[in-house]
Amino acid sequence: MHATLTQADRTRLLAGEHHDPHALLGAHPAPGGTLVRVLRPLARRVTVRGAELAPEGDGLFSAVLPPGPAADPRPQVTWPDGTRSRAHDPYRFLPALGDVDLHLISEGRHERLWEALGARPMTHQGVTGTRFTVWAPNARGVRVAADFNGWDGTGFPMRSLGASGVWELFVPGVGPGTRYKYDVCRADGTHALRADPLALATECPPATASVVHRSDYAWGDAEWLDRRAARPAHAAPMSVYEVHLPSWRPGLDYRGLAEQLPAYVRDLGFTHVELMPPAEHPFGGSWGYQVTGYYAPTARLGTPDDFKFLVDSLHQAGIGVLMDWVPAHFPKDEWALAAFDGTPCYEHPDPRRAEHPDWGTLEFDFGRREVRNFLVANAVFWCEEYHIDGLRVDAVASMLYLDYSREEGAWLPNAEGGRENWDAVAFLQEMNATVYRRCPGVLTVAEESTAWDGVTRATEHGGLGFGFKWNMGWMHDSLRYMSKDPVHRGWHHGDMTFSMVYAYSENYVLPISHDEVVHGKRALVSKMPGDWWRQRADLRAYLAFMWSHPGKQLLFMGQEFAQGAEWSEETGPQWWVLDPGYVAAGDHAGVRRLVRDLNTGYRATPALWERDTEPDGFSWVEADAARDNVFAFLRFASDGSPLLVVCHFSPVARHGYRVGVPPVAGAWREALNTDAAAYGGSGVTTAAPVPASATPSHGREASLVLTLPPLATVWLRPA
Structure with missing residues (x-):
């Protein structure tokens, strides 16, 4: 017996x-x-x-x-x-996860974690099937519940792999396309069905199951990947078009977007797109900023391989792909990461550290090595598996400060009694160092709105290690200036010059992002004062000022053609304003034509990007003409060749305006004028070259006498 x-x-x-x-x-x-x-x-x-x-x-x-x-x-x-x-029978097989993987997971150092955890189709002991592995350190038990067992996991309990906290089961005969969840028996004996934190694919929301996935995609962007690391991003042109994929052209999936988006972006001359978070998220109205599937592109627009096709198509069109990445917080959905095994796994165990007061979400426990590994590996995952060229890290300030948006007494100081979250600092340093080490040519960008020192300083020198930081100060100051009527702008002149006081303290991106054109903030053109003509003229002058200022540029979709309404994720950009039958179509087309010419001129002018991080690459000519609403400055390429930029934010033409220039032989010619008739301007331009005279001005040995168009920015270079 x-x-x-x-x-x-x-x-x-x-x-x-x-x-x-x-x-x-x-x-x-x-x-x-x-x-x-x-x-x-x-x-x-x-x-x-x-x-x-x-x-x-x-x-x-x-x-x-x-x-x-x-x-x-x-x-x-x-x-x-x-x-x-x-x-x-699943129970005749040895563990399909090796000791090295378990050791790295336990140490929090598995840089390709997605290959060890999650659902992985494979051949094990000569049998094809899928290995299911999940980290649930305090679970009493874990089972696989899936469509192949009628969502009853009773017959598919997983085994614990010891102190690693990992549970494993190899299920023969199961392959790609299988829907599954983990039936987690929590510490109190109750059960919960949980989506896989490492799922590579998901059901389309509002469905929440994970999906077994194996990629069959063959990439065609080898030339792009070889080329992108050839020149440091700081010394290369970078102008970014920010896109919310589901609403850019509502109704298009990843494949449809691949047919239209690369051609549109290339025609406008942007060097990169930035995708609002593409990772899976349950609520579309969060725009992707409340992530539940960190390792899966949203299924709303297609399969993971479809998303790869979109990235590949952009690369083959010569366009880099940045994506928003959200490691600061995650939603509380009961089927996702929150209290995953019945105890705080991914979130901090202290509610004062776990609850995010602004968004009703949970903050990651950055001090826990397995959580840090989950996030660091995720950053690597998008760069290695999806060939993403850069990560814009969302809400960095909320990670760095323990008292972020918290009242006195509602936050827990660090060991020194301060407000700095040193666990988050260590995580960000590890993430940046790992991405830059593993992924040549990839860059990281911090959305960080405070004066934290060293955001873009190298980690070996005590910095956070980001490649760039969003210049939120420039954005707020310059938009405040532009919102004033020209008669009042003189009192706010410093708003436009102050950014140069700190311009070289970090490596900056100048962002006009989606955050500035929603929630009652109005579209970019609608922030400008005056009638429609003045609004458009101000917008054109402002965009040229932005493209001229040290730093890279980012512009959110719809603003490139001056749409008048705020962005809506349900309807997307107001493409109809460009229809020939619309009465103001020419006005909108003129602004888009300017954006195209800005990008073309920018890429062809090394003075505008080659020395972005060098103080000697910029020099004020006129920073104090507050009564005239005039700003003039020079940008220099590495070979010393100059570009003169003159911004005039008054609605009248100014004749005989003298501006100092370097003693360059010959005349200067307009390279761009935002008042040109082709852009919808009044046509006050200087077609003929302007001779430089030996008359000193603005502390320089030579000068030009210019006619400044109304509400316009002009670029001039030696003829």
């Missing part, structure tokens, strides 16, 4: 609370042969190698099989309706 299960083991196994179901199920040596026990809920009859197993109740069947010649080891199951099936 074979040994029977103890009542304790039986109870734990059937309740999904057993840490080692493989010790109870499968084939094991026994007196007289081999003990075979299987768990097949609802089965009527089970046979193995022609021998019928005895029912033990609750779906358990067992028998001791005598020694004999090798035969088909797959149990054959007869179901209540009389149908039969035959499949390998």
Whole structure:
């Protein structure tokens, strides 16, 4: 007679609370042969190698099989309706996860974590199937519930792999496309169905299951990847078009976007796109900033391979791809990361550190090595698996400060009694150092709105290690200036010059992002004062000022053609204003034409980008003409060739305006004038070259006498 299960083991196994179901199920040596026990809920009859197993109740069947010649080891199951099936038993397999993987996971140093955790189709011990692995350190038990078992995980308990906190089960015959979740038995004995934190694909929201995925995509962007690391990003042109993929052209999926977006962006001359968070998120109205599937592109627009096709298409069009990445917080959905195994796993155990007061979300526990590994590996994942060229890290300030948006007494100081979150600092440094080490040519950008020192300083010198930082100060100051009527702008002149006081303290991106054109802030052109003509003229002058200022540029979709309404994720940009039948179509087309020419001129003018991080690459000519609303400055390329920029934010033309210039031989010619008729301006331009005279001005040996168009920015270079 074979040994029977103890009542304790039986109870734990059937309740999904057993840490080692493989010790109870499968084939094991026994007196007289081999003990075979299987768990097949609802089965009527089970046979193995022609021998019928005895029912033990609750779906358990067992028998001791005598020694004999090798035969088909797959149990054959007869179901209540009389149908039969035959499949390998999951409990005859050794663990499909190696000791090195477990060691790296335990140490929080597995830089390709997605290859160790999650659902991975594979061949194991000669059998094809899928290995399911999940980190749930405080779970009493974990089972796989999926479409192949009717979402009843009773027959598929996973085994604990010791102190690593990882649970594992290899399920033969399961492949790509399978929908699944983990049935987690929490510390209090209750059960919860949880999506896989490392799922590579998901169901389309509002459905929440994870999906087994194996990529078959063949990339065609090798030339792009080889080229992108050839020149440091700081010394290369970079102008970014920010896109919300679901609403750019509502109705287009990833493949449809690949047919239209690269051509549109290339025509406008942007060097990069920045995608608002593409990772899976349950609520579309969050725009992707409340992520539940950190390793899966949103299924709203297609499959993971479809998303790869979009990135590949952009690369082959010569366009880099940045994406918004959200490691600061995650939503509380009960099927996702929050209290994953019934205890705080991904969030901080102290509510004062876990609750994010602004967004009703949870903050990651950056001091826990497994959580830090989850996020660092995720940053690497998008760069290596999806060939992403850069990560714009969202809400960095909320990570750096323990008292961020918290009232006095509602936050926990650090060990020194301060407000700095040193765990988050260490995480950001590790993330940046790892990405830059592993992914040549990839850059990281911080959305950081405070005066934290060293955001873009190298980690070996104590900095956070980002490549760039969003210049929120420039954005707020310059938009405040532009919102004033020209008669009042003189009192706010410093708003436009102050950015140069700190311009070289970090490596900056100048952002006019989606955040500036929603929630009552109005579209960019609508922020400008006056009538429609003045609004457009101000916008054109402002955009040229932005493209001229040290730093890279980012512009949100729809603003390139001066749409008048705020952005809506439901309707997207107001493309209809460009239709020839619309009365103001020419006005909008003129602004878009200017943006195209700004990008073209910018890329062709090294003075505007080659020395962005060098103070000697910029020099004020006129910074104090507050009464005239005039700003003039020079940009210099590495070979010393200059570009003169004159911004005039008054609605009248100024004749005979003298501006100092370097003693360059010959005349100067307009390279760009935002008042040109082609852009919808009044046409006050200087077609002929302007001779430089030996008359000193603005502390320079030579000068030009110019006519300044109304509400316009002019670029001039030596003819």
